Amino acid sequence: MQYFTKIRQLLDNKFATRAILAALCVIMALLPLFLNNYVLNVLWNAFFYMLLAMGLNIIVGYCGLCDLGYAAKFAIGAYTTGILIKTYHWNFWLTLPASLAVSIIAALLIGGPTLKLRSDYLAIVTLGFAEIVRITARNSNITGSATGISAIPRPSFFGIRLVKPNHWYYVFLVLVIIFIIISGRIRNSRVGRALAFIREDEDAAQAMGVNTTSYKLLAYTIGAAMGGITGSFYAVKMTSISPSSFDFTQSVNILLAVILGGMGKIPGVIVGAAFFAIFPELFRDIPVIGDMRMLFFGILLIAVMLNRPQGLWPDKLGSEPGGLPGDINTVGRR
Amino acid sequence: MALMHVDDLTMRFSGITAIERLTLDVQEGSITSLIGPNGAGKTSVFNCITGFYKATSGDIVFDGQSLINLKPYQITYRGIIRTFQNVRLFKNMTVLENVLSGTHSVSKQSIFGALARHSAARLEEKAVLESAEYFLEYTGIYNKRHELARNLSYGDQRRTEWARALASQPKLLLLDEPAAGLNRGEKDSLIELIRKLRSDFSITVFLIEHDMDLVMKVSEKVIVVNFGVKIAEGTPNQVQTNPQVIEAYLGSEEEEDEDGFIS
Numbered sequence: 340m341q342y343f344t345k346i347r348q349l350l351d352n353k354f355a356t357r358a359i360l361a362a363l364c365v366i367m368a369l370l371p372l373f374l375n376n377y378v379l380n381v382l383w384n385a386f387f388y389m390l391l392a393m394g395l396n397i398i399v400g401y402c403g404l405c406d407l408g409y410a411a412k413f414a415i416g417a418y419t420t421g422i423l424i425k426t427y428h429w430n431f432w433l434t435l436p437a438s439l440a441v442s443i444i445a446a447l448l449i450g451g452p453t454l455k456l457r458s459d460y461l462a463i464v465t466l467g468f469a470e471i472v473r474i475t476a477r478n479s480n481i482t483g484s485a486t487g488i489s490a491i492p493r494p495s496f497f498g499i500r501l502v503k504p505n506h507w508y509y510v511f512l513v514l515v516i517i518f519i520i521i522s523g524r525i526r527n528s529r530v531g532r533a534l535a536f537i538r539e540d541e542d543a544a545q546a547m548g549v550n551t552t553s554y555k556l557l558a559y560t561i562g563a564a565m566g567g568i569t570g571s572f573y574a575v576k577m578t579s580i581s582p583s584s585f586d587f588t589q590s591v592n593i594l595l596a597v598i599l600g601g602m603g604k605i606p607g608v609i610v611g612a613a614f615f616a617i618f619p620e621l622f623r624d625i626p627v628i629g630d631m632r633m634l635f636f637g638i639l640l641i642a643v644m645l646n647r648p649q650g651l652w653p654d655k656l657g658s659e660p661g662g663l664p665g666d667i668n669t670v671g672r673r
Numbered sequence: 674m675a676l677m678h679v680d681d682l683t684m685r686f687s688g689i690t691a692i693e694r695l696t697l698d699v700q701e702g703s704i705t706s707l708i709g710p711n712g713a714g715k716t717s718v719f720n721c722i723t724g725f726y727k728a729t730s731g732d733i734v735f736d737g738q739s740l741i742n743l744k745p746y747q748i749t750y751r752g753i754i755r756t757f758q759n760v761r762l763f764k765n766m767t768v769l770e771n772v773l774s775g776t777h778s779v780s781k782q783s784i785f786g787a788l789a790r791h792s793a794a795r796l797e798e799k800a801v802l803e804s805a806e807y808f809l810e811y812t813g814i815y816n817k818r819h820e821l822a823r824n825l826s827y828g829d830q831r832r833t834e835w836a837r838a839l840a841s842q843p844k845l846l847l848l849d850e851p852a853a854g855l856n857r858g859e860k861d862s863l864i865e866l867i868r869k870l871r872s873d874f875s876i877t878v879f880l881i882e883h884d885m886d887l888v889m890k891v892s893e894k895v896i897v898v899n900f901g902v903k904i905a906e907g908t909p910n911q912v913q914t915n916p917q918v919i920e921a922y923l924g925s926e927e928e929e930d931e932d933g934f935i936s
Contacts, residue, residue, distance in 0.1 A: 521788060528787030528798070529780055536774050539763035546723065546757075548749035548778030548841065557784060 367512055371505040379504040385616035386511035387573065392596040392612040393518045393605070394565030399594065400603035401531060402558035403538030404454075405462040408469025409593045412563040414476065414585035415442050416570025421488040421580050422481055431494035431575050435568065442567025443560055450559040455552050461559075469590055477582040487581025494575050507576050514572065515609075518565060522605050525561070534558050535603075599643060601650025610651055676701040676845060676877050677722070682731035684717055684901070691717040692901040694731070699845070704867060704878045706892040708885070708912075710921060714901035715881045716758060719847055723755050724748045736844065749778045752844035756851060758881075760830045764823035768833050771822050772809055775840025776801040808836040812866075827854055839870065846870075848880035852887050860884065864891050889913065897921065 349355050371379060395409045419438040423429040429437075453464045476482040483489070493502050501510060525531045533554050536544035545551050574580050592615065600611020618639070622632035643651065675698040684692040691714045699705045707715050720726040722733055724745040733740040740748055754775070762771050780801050786794030809815040814832040817825065822833060831851070838846060851867075852860050864887060870876055882888045888895060889909040897905040897912055899921040905912050912918055 524788050524790060525784070528794075529777065529782040529801070530784050530787045532770060532773055533777060535766060535770070536763055536777075539765060540761055542725070542745075543757070543761040543763065544774070545725075545745040546749060546755055546761075547774040547837070548746045549774075550744070550746045561784070 364516075368509075371508050376504045379508050381617060381620045383504065383507050383511055383576075385613045386508075386515050387569070388593070388596050388612035388616045389515050389609050390511070390518055390569040391566060391593045392600070392608045393515075393522050394562045394569060395593050396522065396562075396597050396602065396605070396608045397525065397534075397558050397565065398562035399597055400608065401526065401538065402534040402555055404555060404559065405459070406465045406559075406562070406590075407462050407594070408465035408467075408472075408587075408590050409562075409566060410585040410587070410589040411465070411469035411472040412442060412446070412566030413570035413573065414469075414472050414580075414582075415445050415563075416567030417574040417580045417585075418476060418482055418488070418570075419567070420571035420574045421491055424491055424575070425488055426481065431571075435571055438567050438571040439564055442563045446560040446563035447556065450556045450563075454555040454559065466587075466590075469585075469587065473582050473585050476585070483581075485582060487579060487584075488574075489579035491574055491578045491580075493578065501575075510572065510576075514569070519605060519609075521565070526605070530554070530557070538603075595640065599640065599650060601652035604650065604652045607650050607652025614651070675699060676736060677879070678734045679718070679722070680732040680734065682718070682721060682733065683729045684714070684721055684726060685729045690901055692721065692728075692898075695898065695901065695903055697896050697903065697906070699877060699879050700894070701877055702871065702875060703893050704871060704880070704891055705894045705896065706888045707879065707881050707896050707898065708883075708888055709898040713898045715898060716849060717901070718898070719755060719849055719881060722748075722847065723753060746778075749841065752842075753847065754838045754841045754843040754845075755847040756834050756838055756849055758849040758853065760827075760834050762822040762830055762833055762837075764821070766822060767819050768814055768822055768825065768829075768836075769805060769809065769818040771833050772805040772818075772836045772840050773801060775808070775837040776804055778841050779804075805836075805840055808840045811839065812836040828859055831855070835866070839874070839876075842874070843876060845877045845879060848878065848882075850881055850883060852882055852884040860887055863887070867891050 349359075370382070374382075391409065391413060394412070395406060398404050398406045398409075416438040419441045420431065420434040423434040423437055424431060449464060449468050450461075453461050476487075477485050493500055495501065496506075496510075499506070501507060525534075533544070533549045534557075536547060536549055537551050537554055541551055577584075596612040596615040597608055598611070599614060600609065601607025619632050619636055622628055622635065628635070677699040679695060679697045682692055682695045683690070695714075695718065697707075707718060709715050717726060721728045722735075722740065724740065724743050724747070728741060735748075735751060735753060738751070740751070740753075743751070763774065780797050782794050782797050786797075806815065806818070809818050812832045812835045814829055814836060817829060822830065825833065831854075848867075852863055855863060867878055867880075868891065871878060880888075880892075892909055895905075895907065895909050895912040896903060897915070897918050904917045904921055905915045907915070
């Protein structure tokens, strides 16, 4: 634990944090010059999980709601963009507001009736809703049924057609930075504090004047909107989407990334998502062990959760482990 | 003038009557106490006032408007704030963040303000921070503002809860057993604090308390309930000598009398 304290001390220094962040941005921006396409794609995958994890973090980490169907939010965005481009020949960039709108409407329809109840019900409803979305997609013509939508044309950005891996690396890097800013601004605001009060003690939050139902709905909607936008970009990056990309395992993976890094902590969530995307790749080429890499990954996850239930990211100084917002035992429990 | 008027309030939970036809007034600017033996329905009255329980019948009028059918957060917006019997702080948040929760009902920044951080949003954020810091100073917890609430001593947790309640700039402060768990010295400073904040912020105070010494010292009016029914009302002296009150407190011989009412 000694080294966690050291890292934390460094991070609590504002100047040091800024310097580290600036250096990190420069390094990330220069990386594509030195890396091959395979590594770039792994990093892209890490960015992709970071986006999803940051979206889910608003719901789970900030507000303490348990969402077991986050894949549905990103499926809605991906399919909205896919259908609008393929069937209605829209420009990709114009599908983004549409995707945002559809995601928000879907979140309000699901969250509206559910979030009036105790938070635990949300877990069941989101799980069910995710399955409904997936099965509907598999059985509808407009979503291309089981084969999904393929050959979605790549968009252009100021005349550059986004086709190369490094293009997508940069697009997703920019998205990650935007999502970090959004998450950070929400966290350090009246809205973010209200969400945290709900997570900590719903009754006390109400007593302090927080309209818990509408703030829970707000968190759920923001999370869904972030997932939807990520889905839209995913659709044009992959050029094809199918129901199997949005199954329950995907929802669990995103939730694991959030919990692994440390719920509610932006750097923690980013580290969790990166770990989740990169770790299995490191072992891919090693014989024997490579085939069992998911097994090792599972063992490692258990080990991390046993030793640091509050996630990988170091806590604020002066706080002890256990019972933190990052503790899985506090999710959805009232 | 009565700031709050509880009229013929009845509260039943599946057969048990917690409050029966209770009528009481809390005068503006007064310190009023609600006392009664354990299980007399005192906290139920608070829960009805703050909207956590829905009264079976009757009315609660605050500042000229009925509170019936309002949600707890709406009642907070009307200017009523409560503290809890078992101090309910946001344990994993700092003392400052806890006190900032009090400013929620007196600020209005929305998600758009949070994301855009335009000048109005920044100004309001600065104002609520200053207000929170003022109340941290007022209750003497300023030095510990960056500590997590769960790491505080019990007395400091109480202080934080006070600062949090005051930060909402209430008209009426409901205190649910504010002296529970405090030692004699802390109780004396509590009495002082209650009097001080009334004169500093012209807050009306309505409290539930078991500690008779404190009740008799601090209140101008005492209301006694037993089994959900009001049995007496008056100045501390009047209540103390009321035979019905003495009977309610002593009850049958084997009943414990932890309150030391007639000591």
